[in-house]
Amino acid sequence: xxxxxxxxxxxxxxxxxxxxxxxxxxxxxxxxxxxxxxxxxxxxxxxxxxxxxxxxxxxxxxxxxxxxxxxxxxxxxxxxxxxxxxxxxxxxxxxxxxxxxxxxxxxxxxxxxxxxxxxxxxxxxxxxxxxxxxxxxxxxxxxxxxxxxxxxxxxxxxxxxxxxxxxxxxxxxxxxxxxxxxxxxxxxxxxxxxxxxxxxxxxxxxxxxxxxxxxxxxxxxxxxxxxxxxxxxxxxxxxxxxxxxxxxxxxxxxxxxxxxxxxxxxxxxxxxxxxxxxxxxxxxxxxxxxxxxxxxxxxxxxxxxxxxxxxxxxxxxxx
Numbered sequence: 001x002x003x004x005x006x007x008x009x010x011x012x013x014x015x016x017x018x019x020x021x022x023x024x025x026x027x028x029x030x031x032x033x034x035x036x037x038x039x040x041x042x043x044x045x046x047x048x049x050x051x052x053x054x055x056x057x058x059x060x061x062x063x064x065x066x067x068x069x070x071x072x073x074x075x076x077x078x079x080x081x082x083x084x085x086x087x088x089x090x091x092x093x094x095x096x097x098x099x100x101x102x103x104x105x106x107x108x109x110x111x112x113x114x115x116x117x118x119x120x121x122x123x124x125x126x127x128x129x130x131x132x133x134x135x136x137x138x139x140x141x142x143x144x145x146x147x148x149x150x151x152x153x154x155x156x157x158x159x160x161x162x163x164x165x166x167x168x169x170x171x172x173x174x175x176x177x178x179x180x181x182x183x184x185x186x187x188x189x190x191x192x193x194x195x196x197x198x199x200x201x202x203x204x205x206x207x208x209x210x211x212x213x214x215x216x217x218x219x220x221x222x223x224x225x226x227x228x229x230x231x232x233x234x235x236x237x238x239x240x241x242x243x244x245x246x247x248x249x250x251x252x253x254x255x256x257x258x259x260x261x262x263x264x265x266x267x268x269x270x271x272x273x274x275x276x277x278x279x280x281x282x283x284x285x286x287x288x289x290x291x292x293x294x295x296x297x298x299x300x301x302x303x304x305x306x307x308x309x310x311x312x313x314x315x316x317x318x319x
């Protein structure tokens with residue numbers, strides 16, 4: 001009798017830790033859906049998470065899915081993150097990624113990092129959105145005229161300025177056309193959704209005699225930054241970019257919000273939601289820090305004298 005009680009006690013003791021482990025909550029999962037892989041921005045996102053107390057591998061898992069510019073893959077990957085029961089879905093970089101997540105779920109919280117105005121694109125109803133979606137916008141369209149103005153200041157002799165955009169993303173052309181009229185310059189729209197089309201766009205730029213180039217805020221132009229800087233050097237065309245990394249790769253200049261700050265804020269929002277905040281309680285944020293970078297080596301190669309006003313305002317000079 002005593003032997004049977006002893007064995008039963010051992011069995012209960014063995015089962016108790018297993019039952020305890022089964023009752024412990026699983027580590028929450030954040031699903032990240034991005035147009036292109038940008039490790040520095042993912043690191044900034046993780047810093048924001050850490051500010052709220054979440055560290056990957058310790059108390060949160062991050063599942064990253066990137067389409068590397070193949071936008072038609074976004075819907076299937078968004079549904080995959082829903083099937084994996086992500087606690088929060090974060091979209092990085094493009095309007096199509098945010099809409100793919102929105103179409104995939106109406107219940108899982110979504111935090112976006114978005115270039116374009118989320119209200120004008122129809123992603124949210126207002127900057128105090130309600131529902132399951134919130135995030136940070138980089139105001140790409142609103143800042144496009146400023147980039148055109150800086151390019152015109154850098155190359156005042158350019159009466160025809162080419163604008164390279166990807167037709168698969170939301171274009172900046174309408175606001176740029178209005179800004180061009182004010183500056184007294186003409187625009188040459190060029191579309192490129194593949195690397196071969198980028199080559200053709202530069203050939204057209206030369207044929208039409210454009211004196212400068214504005215490269216749109218398009219994630220694929222981040223991927224193709226080496227190609228873009230090489231072509232700009234080959235055709236000796238001064239160009240302004242949205243991404244600082246394009247300038248690091250040899251481009252002339254860039255102007256944009258501080259994107260590391262944008263993605264840090266996205267991480268903060270994702271962490272707050274994991275803590276219990278509702279997306280409807282978190283207003284869409286606008287950028288407060290902006291960055292202008294000028295590559296002086298490239299300017300010298302192009303034979304440009306960088307205006308003193310630009311040198312003074314630049315946040316970083318690459319020599």
